Amino acid sequence: MDDIEGKIISNKKIAQGHYLLRIRLSRSMGMVRPGQFVMMKIPGGEVFLRRPFSIYDYQQGILTVMYKVVGKGTEQLSKAPKGTPVLTLGPLGRWFTVSDSAIPIVVAGGIGFAGVSALAKILQGKASIFFGCSALDEVSLLKGAMHFHPFIATLDGSCGFKGNVIQLLKKHLKGWKGKNVEIFACGPENMVKSLKKLIEPYKIPCQVLLEERMACGLGLCFGCVKKTTDAQEPYKRVCKEGPVFDLWEISL
Amino acid sequence: MGNISVKLFGKNLHNPVFNASGTLGYGVEIEPLWGVETLGAYVTKGLSIKPHHGNLTPRVWEERYGMINSIGLQNVGVERFFDTYFPFFKKKKTPVIVNFFGFTEDEYIACAGKIKPDRLIIALEMNLSCPNIKAGGISFGKEPRMVFDIVKKVKAVTKIPLFAKLTPEVRNIVDIATAACEAGADGLTLINTMPAAGFDAKKRNIPLKGGLSGPVLKPIALRAVHECSKVVPVPVVGVGGIMDAMDAVSFFMAGARAIQIGTATFIDPYAIPKIIKGVSNYLDANGYKKIDDIIGIAHEK
Numbered sequence: 001m002d003d004i005e006g007k008i009i010s011n012k013k014i015a016q017g018h019y020l021l022r023i024r025l026s027r028s029m030g031m032v033r034p035g036q037f038v039m040m041k042i043p044g045g046e047v048f049l050r051r052p053f054s055i056y057d058y059q060q061g062i063l064t065v066m067y068k069v070v071g072k073g074t075e076q077l078s079k080a081p082k083g084t085p086v087l088t089l090g091p092l093g094r095w096f097t098v099s100d101s102a103i104p105i106v107v108a109g110g111i112g113f114a115g116v117s118a119l120a121k122i123l124q125g126k127a128s129i130f131f132g133c134s135a136l137d138e139v140s141l142l143k144g145a146m147h148f149h150p151f152i153a154t155l156d157g158s159c160g161f162k163g164n165v166i167q168l169l170k171k172h173l174k175g176w177k178g179k180n181v182e183i184f185a186c187g188p189e190n191m192v193k194s195l196k197k198l199i200e201p202y203k204i205p206c207q208v209l210l211e212e213r214m215a216c217g218l219g220l221c222f223g224c225v226k227k228t229t230d231a232q233e234p235y236k237r238v239c240k241e242g243p244v245f246d247l248w249e250i251s252l
Numbered sequence: 253m254g255n256i257s258v259k260l261f262g263k264n265l266h267n268p269v270f271n272a273s274g275t276l277g278y279g280v281e282i283e284p285l286w287g288v289e290t291l292g293a294y295v296t297k298g299l300s301i302k303p304h305h306g307n308l309t310p311r312v313w314e315e316r317y318g319m320i321n322s323i324g325l326q327n328v329g330v331e332r333f334f335d336t337y338f339p340f341f342k343k344k345k346t347p348v349i350v351n352f353f354g355f356t357e358d359e360y361i362a363c364a365g366k367i368k369p370d371r372l373i374i375a376l377e378m379n380l381s382c383p384n385i386k387a388g389g390i391s392f393g394k395e396p397r398m399v400f401d402i403v404k405k406v407k408a409v410t411k412i413p414l415f416a417k418l419t420p421e422v423r424n425i426v427d428i429a430t431a432a433c434e435a436g437a438d439g440l441t442l443i444n445t446m447p448a449a450g451f452d453a454k455k456r457n458i459p460l461k462g463g464l465s466g467p468v469l470k471p472i473a474l475r476a477v478h479e480c481s482k483v484v485p486v487p488v489v490g491v492g493g494i495m496d497a498m499d500a501v502s503f504f505m506a507g508a509r510a511i512q513i514g515t516a517t518f519i520d521p522y523a524i525p526k527i528i529k530g531v532s533n534y535l536d537a538n539g540y541k542k543i544d545d546i547i548g549i550a551h552e553k
Contacts, residue, residue: 223312
């Protein structure tokens, strides 16, 4: 893990408000594991603090990040042309751990797919992938995982199941009865909440990647916490103890 | 190489650059990038007699030239700090300044009393920006009289040299500084963050109120250091918006004996080692032999 300079190779719009950013790093980031993230910024820009981004892909010195424009930082980033220098601090945080014995199920909502795509790739089709978004346009976020035959839900029904991804997941729940499954999830807070509610009676093991506003990304400032069931120290840092948490240890 | 070592309370520190409390975690978190022994001294996260859970999120908010934080003093408590983390600094022989706080006089006194003198503990640093819940929530650091009282009471229970860390949100910081010194403070840390509010234009609300830090604070901090160091008989540690070596140099020239780096570390995790090197380079390039040669030179004339 280190602070590494890079240059933007491409910054392509893949859906309304969503981009795929490729960066050539000046040196290796070392070992990158699924679920880890980088703190990134364009030096000299209007943005003061770095922003956290899940590592979508990293190979041969090229870092890929998929992001959605949500504020000033991502807006500035979306306008950065090829050749723009960036600073990337990473890889950071705790990652998804995969066991050989459980059947993996990946659940993602919208841009949350950016957090689990590296995992889906590592699982090489062994996982059932559930993806939900608002409409057909956003389904293009899944492009790199289409060959894994994902189950798709759209809120407007323009692609796949009409409804949200948890409603879609519910339809498959019976099939896993008595089987050793594990869920890996990333998506908006409401998705994680309904996921928890849905699988609570079955106590299915579940790792969830969470997000929070961050300042340092290194565990220095305690700015990005989530409340957990740990009575002694309930607030855990998303950047350090996370971003991947055991769903059953998170207070939602 | 310019000699940047400084003497503080009779102890030699190999440089005058510390982290600001709460901006370098418990110290161990920065190890993947650089070692805490790089610091002149490590300033602990603010410790209290009992552990504190801290505030709900959002805890951090970006501003154009700074940030607002509302961490809420989350910490493991003074006891667990010494059990769990202090041995790490012992092993690394890194001098430590123990920052602590309370919400009542009794909490300050209990916490200070709990900290045993140790060769590596250079000083205590009391955070005077906390609300005094027994006085309607007004901060301990607001009035010279309140500062005098609490500093005097803390001094009575510890043999370790004591820094008073002052809030800038006061009528006249020189009066506060003077009161702290009259009560026996052995040094001053100037300044803490400035109370501020963030605004979320999308949600049209105020997501958090907290302490403003970063370069926006620097001129305010510099003024406090300059004015107070002119009149107080104790060492002043400058902190507030120092982003690079030239900022650091300006604080030394304004009268700071040492400086602390906070927000800069979030922008560049190597800010502290870079500033240490940069200050030394500045001395070389400008014909100064030691850091003492520039401390307070802006007081002259």
